[in-house]
Every structure is written in structure tokens, then in C-alpha cells.
Amino acid sequence: MIAVYAPGSVSNVACGFDVLGFALDEPGDVVVAAQQDGSGVSIAAIHGDHGRLSTDPRRNTASAAVMELIRRLETTRGIALTIHKGLPLASGIGSSGASAVAAVVAANELLGRPAPLEVLLECAMAGEQAGCGSIHPDNVTPSLYGGFILARSAQPPDIVHLPVPAGLACAVLHPHVEIETGAARKLLGDQVSLKDATRQWANLGALVAALHTSDLALLSRSLVDTIAEPKRASLVPGLAEIKAAAARAGALGCSLSGSGPSVFALAASIEVARTAGNAMKQAFDQVSGVGSDVWVCPVGRSGARVVSLK
Amino acid sequence: MIAVYAPGSVSNVACGFDVLGFALDEPGDVVVAAQQDGSGVSIAAIHGDHGRLSTDPRRNTASAAVMELIRRLETTRGIALTIHKGLPLASGIGSSGASAVAAVVAANELLGRPAPLEVLLECAMAGEQAGCGSIHPDNVTPSLYGGFILARSAQPPDIVHLPVPAGLACAVLHPHVEIETGAARKLLGDQVSLKDATRQWANLGALVAALHTSDLALLSRSLVDTIAEPKRASLVPGLAEIKAAAARAGALGCSLSGSGPSVFALAASIEVARTAGNAMKQAFDQVSGVGSDVWVCPVGRSGARVVSLK
Numbered sequence: 336m337i338a339v340y341a342p343g344s345v346s347n348v349a350c351g352f353d354v355l356g357f358a359l360d361e362p363g364d365v366v367v368a369a370q371q372d373g374s375g376v377s378i379a380a381i382h383g384d385h386g387r388l389s390t391d392p393r394r395n396t397a398s399a400a401v402m403e404l405i406r407r408l409e410t411t412r413g414i415a416l417t418i419h420k421g422l423p424l425a426s427g428i429g430s431s432g433a434s435a436v437a438a439v440v441a442a443n444e445l446l447g448r449p450a451p452l453e454v455l456l457e458c459a460m461a462g463e464q465a466g467c468g469s470i471h472p473d474n475v476t477p478s479l480y481g482g483f484i485l486a487r488s489a490q491p492p493d494i495v496h497l498p499v500p501a502g503l504a505c506a507v508l509h510p511h512v513e514i515e516t517g518a519a520r521k522l523l524g525d526q527v528s529l530k531d532a533t534r535q536w537a538n539l540g541a542l543v544a545a546l547h548t549s550d551l552a553l554l555s556r557s558l559v560d561t562i563a564e565p566k567r568a569s570l571v572p573g574l575a576e577i578k579a580a581a582a583r584a585g586a587l588g589c590s591l592s593g594s595g596p597s598v599f600a601l602a603a604s605i606e607v608a609r610t611a612g613n614a615m616k617q618a619f620d621q622v623s624g625v626g627s628d629v630w631v632c633p634v635g636r637s638g639a640r641v642v643s644l645k
Numbered sequence: 646m647i648a649v650y651a652p653g654s655v656s657n658v659a660c661g662f663d664v665l666g667f668a669l670d671e672p673g674d675v676v677v678a679a680q681q682d683g684s685g686v687s688i689a690a691i692h693g694d695h696g697r698l699s700t701d702p703r704r705n706t707a708s709a710a711v712m713e714l715i716r717r718l719e720t721t722r723g724i725a726l727t728i729h730k731g732l733p734l735a736s737g738i739g740s741s742g743a744s745a746v747a748a749v750v751a752a753n754e755l756l757g758r759p760a761p762l763e764v765l766l767e768c769a770m771a772g773e774q775a776g777c778g779s780i781h782p783d784n785v786t787p788s789l790y791g792g793f794i795l796a797r798s799a800q801p802p803d804i805v806h807l808p809v810p811a812g813l814a815c816a817v818l819h820p821h822v823e824i825e826t827g828a829a830r831k832l833l834g835d836q837v838s839l840k841d842a843t844r845q846w847a848n849l850g851a852l853v854a855a856l857h858t859s860d861l862a863l864l865s866r867s868l869v870d871t872i873a874e875p876k877r878a879s880l881v882p883g884l885a886e887i888k889a890a891a892a893r894a895g896a897l898g899c900s901l902s903g904s905g906p907s908v909f910a911l912a913a914s915i916e917v918a919r920t921a922g923n924a925m926k927q928a929f930d931q932v933s934g935v936g937s938d939v940w941v942c943p944v945g946r947s948g949a950r951v952v953s954l955k
Contacts, residue, residue, distance in 0.1 A: 354847040487851040493866060495854045525839050529872070532842035537664040539846045540853045541797040544805045547857040556803060562839070 336369040337444040341437035341639040342481070343422045344429035345505065345599045346473035349558040349590035350538035356429070356473035357483040357499075358635030359507065362421040364433040365642065366397055368441035371415040376401045376442075383420035393465060396431045397438035400462025404439050407458065408449055414442050423628075426509050427593035429474030435462035436478040440639040455479065456492055468517075474593065481638035483546055500549040503634045504605040506586070506612030508577060510619050511626040512596040514570050519594035522566045531561040551587060551603050558588025558601065571596050573622030580618035584611040605633060646679045647754040651747035651949040652791070653732045654739035655815065655909045656783035659868040659900040660848035666739070666783035667793040667809075668945030669817065672731040674743040675952065676707055678751035681725040686711045686752075693730035703775060706741045707748035710772025714749050717768065718759055724752050733938075736819050737907035739784030745772035746788040750949040765789065766802055778827075784903065791948035793856055810859040813944045814915040816896070816922030818887065820929050821936040822906040824880050829904035832876045841871040861897060861913050868898025868911065881906050883932030890928035894921040915943060 342363035346356035371377060376398045378390045392398035397418050405414070416438055422430040439455045439462070450458075456479055460470045472486040476494050483497035538557045545554035568574045571591065577598050581589035585607045586600035600615060602608035612629040619627050652673035656666035681687060686708045688700045702708035707728050715724070726748055732740040749768045753760050760768075766789055770780045782796040786804050793807035848867045855864035878884045881901065887908050891899035895917045896910035910925060912918035922939040929937050 351846065351850065353843050354850065485847065485850045485854065487847045487863075487867065493851070495851050495863065497854060523839060526836045527839050527842055529833060529835050529837050532837055532845070532872070533663050535842070536661070536846035536849045537795065537797045540661065540664065540795045540849045541803070541805050543850045543853040544795065544807060544857070547854070553797075553805065557797065562842070 336367055336644065337441045338365055338367045338642050338644045339437045339441035339444065339639055340365050340642045341433040341440065341478045342635045343433050344474045344477040345507065346429060346471060346593040347560070347563060347591065349560040349564070349588055350535055350542055351473070351485070352535070352560070352563050354473055354486050355483070355539065356477040358477035358481045358638055359428065359505065359630065360632035360635040362630055364421050364430070364437050365419040366434060366437035366441050367417040367644065368438065368445045369415045370445065371413040374411045374413045376405060376413070377415045379415045379417045381418045381420065384424060387424055396462045396466030397434040399465035400435040400439045400459045401442045403458040403461040404442055404450060404455070407454060408446065410446060412446065414445065423509060425513055425515065427514070427591065427595045427597035428507060428509070429471070429478055429593065431463055431467050432459065432471055432474035433478045435459040435466070436475060436639045438462070444641060452479065453492065456494070477638065479638045481636050483634070485543065497543060497546045499634050499636055500546060500551060502604050504602050504608035505632065505634055506600045506602065506608045506615060507592060507630045508598045508612065508615040508619060509628045510571060510596045510623060512571065514594060514596050519567055519570060523563060527562055534561045554601070555587040558590060560590050564591055567591060567595060571598060573619050574598065576618040576622055577615045580614035581611045584614040586611040589615070605631065646677055646954065647751045648675055648677045648952050648954045649747045649751035649754065649949055650675050650952045651743040651750065651788045652945045653743050654784045654787040655817065656739060656781060656903040657870070657873060657901065658852070659870040659874070659898055660845055660852055661783070661795070662845070662870070662873050664783055664796050665793070665849065666787040668787035668791045668948055669738065669815065669940065670942035670945040672940055674731050674740070674747050675729040676744060676747035676751050677727040677954065678748065678755045679725045680755065681723040684721045684723045686715060686723070687725045689725045689727045691728045691730065694734060697734055706772045706776030707744040709775035710745040710749045710769045711752040713768040713771040714752055714760060714765070717764065718756065720756060722756065724755065733819060735823055735825065737824070737901065737903040737905045738817060738819070739781070739788055739903065741773055741777050742769065742781055742784035743788045745769040745776070746785060746949045748772070754951060762789065763802065787948065789948045791946050793944070795853065807853060807856045809944050809946055810856060810861060812914050814912050814918035815942065815944055816910045816912065816918045816925060817902060817940045818908045818922065818925040818929060819938045820881060820906045820933060822881065824904060824906045829877055829880060833873060837872055844871045864911070865897040868900060870900050874901055877901060877905060881908060883929050884908065886928040886932055887925045890924035891921045894924040896921040899925070915941065
């Protein structure tokens with residue numbers, strides 16, 4: 336039996352819609368892979384999903400990813416998966432991607448590590464496609480590799496690893512509001528103004544430079560979303576107040592995580608991230624009347640890794 | 646008398662529409678600033694423009710830029726400018742920007758260097774606005790500072806200096822075809838598809854990372870324009886053939902320089918750039934029947950600088 340932890344992730348990161356993401360240090364999912372009699376992939380159990388995830392191996396991202404791995408390896412060995420969800424579903428912090436990544440990495444370990452990371456990435460993305468109907472390389476790649484990842488291309492994958500400035504930390508507020516990714520995407524439409532798009536690529540270029548030079552002031556100025564956030568802001572009650580609270584607390588920037596409802600802030604230190612996270616939660620709770628969770632952690636430098644079974 | 650050389654520049658650089666540019670080593674413009682009796686700015690002479698540039702100080706980018714400098718410095722000293730155009734007009738390699746930059750740097754030297762570079766940048770952009778009716782920070786900033794420059798914001802200027810990989814060189818083909826910048830811009834429309842825009846910022850982010858890591862293979866994959874070039878390609882006869890010739894010659898990438906008609910290619914060495922430049926010229930000349938020029942040079946690491954008068 337092999338247990339693998341894969342961290343959640345923040346995608347889009349304000350100015351990198353669909354192409355940029357970073358790994359959290361925590362929370363994440365753990366998937367245990369065990370050999371089973373007979374070939375194929377089965378799901379032995381799912382914990383922490385409140386019964387909401389499919390246990391049909393073809394429709395669950397974790398098992399679908401492993402099925403793709405097994406298909407590519409042409410192995411007849413059977414694998415049973417036990418999924419421990421540490422990430423809330425449909426929260427915007429890469430829950431489905433983390434399960435797919437943890438599952439393929441665990442299965443690959445169990446089989447003696449026949450596949451390189453690039454193949455595991457493709458299998459995890461295939462699992463997301465099967466389980467969610469869409470692929471999120473900006474979630475899957477940080478969950479697998481850790482750090483900040485730019486996906487120059489999703490298919491074929493062209494993955495660019497970006498440096499993480501020392502001390503960089505984040506706060507993630509998860510409002511107890513559910514947003515369906517497909518609906519959030521429809522809000523965007525399929526056209527954008529050239530002016531807004533130009534501002535977006537100016538900011539993304541500057542953000543990449545800021546990560547390479549550890550220029551946190553530039554990073555802060557670059558954390559602006561001219562494309563998705565303006566159209567999706569209404570999905571999160573009090574987003575303006577949450578952003579203002581993060582800024583007052585000294586965060587470098589604050590925006591939707593993926594398609595929401597989670598909201599992330601980046602900060603120069605874990606202490607500032609903690610202050611910002613508390614302020615963001617307070618701002619949301621005052622406006623909304625529904626609950627929320629906050630996580631505060633360093634930006635995750637490590638991706639999926641084997642952990643010992645408790 | 647002070648003479649200042651400012652190099653031409655390539656803007657857009659395939660994936661950085663309106664925000665990215667790099668300096669050429671040559672060609673460029675030289676502007677000589679001399680003290681004159683009486684206050685204000687005058688144009689003593691313009692060489693190399695075939696009589697096409699305005700000698701009305703308010704309508705010439707060089708003198709308009711110096712007028713802005715004088716206004717800001719509140720000086721009553723008068724300055725006469727002599728402009729030596731080394732750059733062809735309306736060619737897409739930052740001709741007006743180079744004149745404006747050379748002029749303000751020369752005037753500032755003549756006055757004892759009272760203004761910092763940031764102020765000179767603002768004055769050069771004001772000169773472009775007065776002389777051309779629009780501002781091109783992606784030309785003006787490389788011409789002033791040298792190297793690759795990302796303009797995260799034009800107003801107020803937020804300028805990001807990007808590293809130049811060792812040996813990086815370029816070829817610029819200048820087809821003898823004239824394109825009016827305003828007309829080239831109208832071709833773009835004001836809306837783009839979210840899909841094309843997303844590919845553009847993925848490529849620009851990757852290009853910035855490639856410059857920081859000297860990853861020329863990534864640089865090459867990133868030199869793709871999904872926004873402007875597809876709509877402007879018809880302005881340059883044989884663009885597809887020129888691009889194919891550059892690729893066959895080993896160039897890293899090839900696209901329109903600014904709004905054209907010039908076409909640039911980047912290459913890993915000056916030798917490859919030379920081969921590419923010749924191939925590009927041959928491809929254009931075969932298709933078009935009109936003339937063309939080619940320049941081959943290192944990417945310019947230095948911006949505007951004082952030169953001795955010959």
C-alpha cells in the first residue's frame with residue numbers, strides 16, 4: 336500500500352487566467368493505492384466527501400486518472416484506491432486535480448515507478464477530463480510539481496516552473512457558498528476587450544518577472560485581474576470588502592482562487608498571511624451570514640509526495 | 646553641443662502586443678542639441694527624412710519631447726535640435742520614439758543633466774503623443790534604457806527590465822511598403838476571443854521566464870502572436886514565406902515588428918541572425934517585387950547614449 340499526499344492549489348492567481356497556478360502547502364488530499372485481485376481500478380472507499388463523489392471508477396477523477404495510467408502502461412495489475420479528501424469539493428482550490436494527482440502518483444509508486452512525471456501529468460489531466468468534463472492544468476501542475484507553474488500550453492503540456500520568493504505565504508478563505516465551475520465559466524463569455532486583455536498580459540509578464548527577481552512590490556502591482564474577476568465578482572458576497580480587508584492587513588494582493596468561491600491572498604510572510612486571512616474571514620462573515628474556513632500556509636514548494644500511513 | 650544616439654526598437658515581440666519591446670544595437674537616430682539665443686525649442690535641421698518630417702517644433706516628436714522637458718524644468722534656456730535620421734520613417738522599428746528619446750537625453754545633457762531617466766521617459770512619451778497622436782511605451786522604453794523592457798503600465802509608467810540572454814541577436818527586414826500605424830491598429834478591432842487572449846498571456850509569461858533563465862527553446866516556443874499578426878498579416882506581402890525562411894535558417898522566431906511593415910527574427914547568435922536576415926530578404930524580394938533592407942545586430946543592451954560629433 337502506498338499513500339500519497341497532493342496539495343490543493345490556487346489557479347489563475349489574479350492575472351494568469353487558465354495558465355498560472357501555485358501549490359498550497361496544505362490542505363490537500365491523500366490517496367492510498369493498494370494492489371487488488373484482478374485487473375482494473377476500483378474505489379475501496381472515499382472519506383471526507385460527505386458521500387458526494389462518484390464511486391464509479393470511470394467518473395471519479397482519481398480512479399479515471401489511474402485507469403489512464405494503467406492503459407498506457409499496459410499492465411494487468413489491479414489497483415484499489417482509498418481517497419481521503421482534505422480539500423472541500425467545488426471550492427476553487429483544485430480539489431479534483433489534487434485527487435487525480437495523488438492517485439496517479441500513488442499508483443505509479445505501487446507499480447515500481449514506471450512512468451515519468453510528464454506521463455503522470457497527462458494521466459491526471461485525463462482523469463480530470465473524465466471526472467469533471469474539463470481540464471485544469473493550472474491546478475493539476477502545481478499539485479503535481481509544487482511551486483508556481485505556468486502552463487504555456489495544456490495540450491501538449493508545456494510546463495514552466497517559476498521560482499517562489501523566500502517566505503512567500505498565502506491565505507485562502509473558503510466561503511461556504513457553492514459555485515459550479517461551468518456556470519462560472521459561462522459568466523466570462525467568449526470575447527474580451529483588447530484593452531483589458533493587454534492589461535492582463537502586461538500584468539502576467541510582470542508577475543513572472545517579479546517571481547524571478549523576488550520583487551514583491553512588483554508582484555503586488557501585478558496581482559490585478561482585468562478578465563475574470565470583474566465578471567465573477569458577484570458570485571462571492573462581499574468580495575470587495577474581503578479584498579479591502581486583505582489589503583489593509585498588508586497582503587500583496589487578493590483575488591478569486593480559480594473560479595471561486597475561495598479567495599486567496601499572497602503575503603510576504605506567514606505572519607502577514609495569518610493577519611490577512613483573519614481579516615478576510617471577518618469581512619466575509621460580516622457581510623454574508625454564512626460560514627467560512629481559512630487556511631494559512633507557505634506557498635507549497637513541494638508537490639505530490641509519498642506519506643506514511645497513519 | 647551634445648549629440649545623442651538612440652537605437653531603434655522592436656515592439657510587440659510576437660506575444661507582447663503593446664507592452665513588450667527590445668532595443669536594436671543599430672540602426673538608430675542621432676539628435677544634436679545646441680544652446681540657442683532666446684528661449685524655447687527650434688529645429689535647426691533634419692537630415693535623412695527626405696523632407697517628410699515636420700519642422701514645426703510642436704508637431705515633431707523630438708522637439709515636442711524637449712518642449713515638455715523645458716516646461717517641467719521651468720528653464721528659459723533655448724535649445725536648437727539637429728536631427729539625423731538613421732531609422733526609416735513609419736517602418737515599425739520605433740523611428741519616432743528614437744528621435745524623441747535622443748532629443749530629450751541630448752537636451753538634458755546640455756542642461757547639466759537635471760532630470761532623471763523616469764522624467765525623460767515621460768517627456769519622450771509626451772513628444773510621441775504630440776508628434777504622432779499616440780504613445781508607444783514599448784518602443785520608447787527600450788530606446789531609452791536598452792535591452793528587453795516590459796511596460797506593465799504606460800501611464801503612470803511601470804517599467805520592468807528583463808534580462809537579455811548572452812548572444813541573442815536579431816535580424817530586421819524592412820520591406821519598402823508603408824503602413825500607417827493608425828490603419829494597422831484599426832485592423833485589430835477592439836475585441837479578441839478569450840481563447841486567443843489566453844494563449845497570448847501564456848506565451849508572454851513563458852517568454853519572460855525564458856529571458857530570465859536563458860531558455861532559448863522556451864523563448865522560441867513562446868514567440869507566437871495570436872492577437873495582432875493574424876489580423877495584420879495581409880499588410881506585408883509574403884509574410885508567411887518570410888517566416889518560413891527565418892525558421893529554416895534556424896531563427897528562434899519571426900513576427901511583425903510593431904505594426905509593421907518591418908519583420909524581425911530573433912536568433913541564438915549573430916551568425917544565425919545573419920543567415921536568417923538574408924533568407925528573409927530573399928523570400929520577400931521573390932514574392933513582392935519591391936525593395937527591402939535588412940539589418941542584423943545583437944539585441945541592444947544599451948539605450949540612448951552620448952556620442953562624439955563626427
